Amino acid sequence: MVEPAFQSDAVENRFAAYAEPMRDRLLALRALIFETAAATDGVGAIEETLKWNEPAYIAKTGTTIRINAHKKSETEYALYVHCQTDLLDRYRALYSEELEFDGNRAILFDGAARLPTDPLRHCIAMALLYHQKA
Template sequence: MAQMIPAPTAAVFDALSTDIADRLRELRRLILATAQENPDVGPLEETLKWGEPAYLTSASRSGTTIRINAYRKSDTRYALFVHCQTDLVDRYKQLYGEILTFEGRRAIIFDVAEPLPREAVKHCIAMALTYHQRVAS
């Protein structure tokens, strides 16, 4: 079942090119589905941070914030961002360096011309949503 997009998130998507907005909606669905599949994550809070759609594990505090948006205002590239002071992107690179593109310690970069590598991205999302559980253990 599709979850209603909150007005602030919808406004961000509506301001972007159709291709980017469609891909961000797909990424949003994957984030929400990944959270729902993991009982330790609990419900996500969907809000805006720095004007970008953000997904927080406010209830469980199990993970770090995930943000999604067009990449540097591009009409063809978009990104999934995590907190740069985590080791997540380094871990993503170790696991998926051959199939994903990264920026520094904060982002996975995608192109609308390429299919979303769903399983790899889903695993990266799950790692972010449970980041604090791993750090605490």
């Protein structure tokens, strides 16, 4: 995965503040978001910013994606989407065997496991195109 340049010092500083190996896990997730956006027709440019001090990714065509260490664990991390979307219901319907979920807003990842890139790419694309109901 290609690691894109940070769009702001604030985001770069936030990533620098994560302890190892969490930083590497979140950077891999960040790279997958940018890679998926570039490979998904109709997404366009991604804005990278901080929301609630978490790295956030916004496309005009979709809902905001945030990533962070999971608050309930020292080894888990998560990809968050807006809780008022139906995305987690859709993700569960498609990937309940491959992914772990937290409520109506997050996909959880075990820090010791490989990132489930194939289902995750699809989930990211669905969020980036949410307003088009991809």
